[in-house]
Amino acid sequence: xxxxxxxxxxxxxxxxxxxxxxxxxxxxxxxxxxxxxxxxxxxxxxxxxxxxxxxxxxxxxxxxxxxxxxxxxxxxxxxxxxxxxxxxxxxxxxxxxxxxxxxxxxxxxxxxxxxxxxxxxxxxxxxxxxxxxxxxxxxxxxxxxxxxxxxxxxxxxxxxxx
Numbered sequence: 001x002x003x004x005x006x007x008x009x010x011x012x013x014x015x016x017x018x019x020x021x022x023x024x025x026x027x028x029x030x031x032x033x034x035x036x037x038x039x040x041x042x043x044x045x046x047x048x049x050x051x052x053x054x055x056x057x058x059x060x061x062x063x064x065x066x067x068x069x070x071x072x073x074x075x076x077x078x079x080x081x082x083x084x085x086x087x088x089x090x091x092x093x094x095x096x097x098x099x100x101x102x103x104x105x106x107x108x109x110x111x112x113x114x115x116x117x118x119x120x121x122x123x124x125x126x127x128x129x130x131x132x133x134x135x136x137x138x139x140x141x142x143x144x145x146x147x148x149x150x151x152x153x154x155x156x157x158x159x160x161x162x
Contacts, residue, residue, distance in 0.1 A: 002098060004073070004105050007060035013050050015062055016072045020045035023071070023088045031125055036151050043148065045086075050074075058085060059109070063102055065093060073102060075109055081159070082110040084120035103135050107162045116162055121145075121155035132158050 007016055021041055028037045043049060053074065054060055063071035070093045074086030084106060089098060110118055121143055122129050133139070137158035145153045 001066065002101050003064040003067075004061040004102070005064060007050070007054065007062060007072075010047075010051075012060075012062065013047050013054075015069050016050055016060060017045060017047045019062070019069060019072050019090070020086075020088065023090060026091055027088075028123075031123055039149050039151055040147070053085075060086070061105075063089065063098070065098060070098070071102070073106065075106065077113045077115065078119075080115075081117040081119045082106070082113055082115045084118055087120065099131055100135065110162050118160045118162055120158050121153065122158055124154050124156055129156065129158075136160050 005012070007013060024037050024041050024045060025034075028040075032040075050060060053076075057076065059073075059075045059077070061073045061075075062069050063073065071089035072086060073084070073088075076083040076085050087099075087102065087106075089102070106118065110116070118137070120132070120137070122132055124142070129139075137160045140157045140159050143153075143155045143157045145155070147153055
């Protein structure tokens with residue numbers, strides 16, 4: 001059974017940070033290199049970064065399957081959409097349908113916020129791009145964002161009506 005648990009405690013944040021480290025080093029090193037992954041995990045996925053994002057209004061959820069943490073979500077309600085800032089699953093559960101279940105949860109959260117649109121960004125060479133297209137997202141174009149230390153995020157902005 002799949003459950004989505006709101007991240008509320010320091011222990012919850014530590015679980016997310018551990019998952020982030022495992023997922024990012026497995027999935028993103030081949031895409032963007034270890035140095036940029038080191039930088040991005042520290043800047044955006046560390047316990048400090050997650051705590052600050054929650055304080056700024058982000059909603060974090062860890063994804064549990066059979067009572068085991070297998071992924072996490074970071075959602076940012078914005079005036080015009082629910083921005084899916086983080087949507088990460090461990091490699092061993094990708095392709096099992098769990099991503100679709102997680103997207104249904106995200107869509108419910110969007111409606112609960114009174115928002116009818118989802119948005120996210122995805123690296124241009126990330127295989128997940130195809131997953132988002134299958135889930136009904138449209139590619140709205142290229143977005144290159146400087147993130148510091150000489151790095152950029154070279155993404156597509158994806159949107160979906162819910």
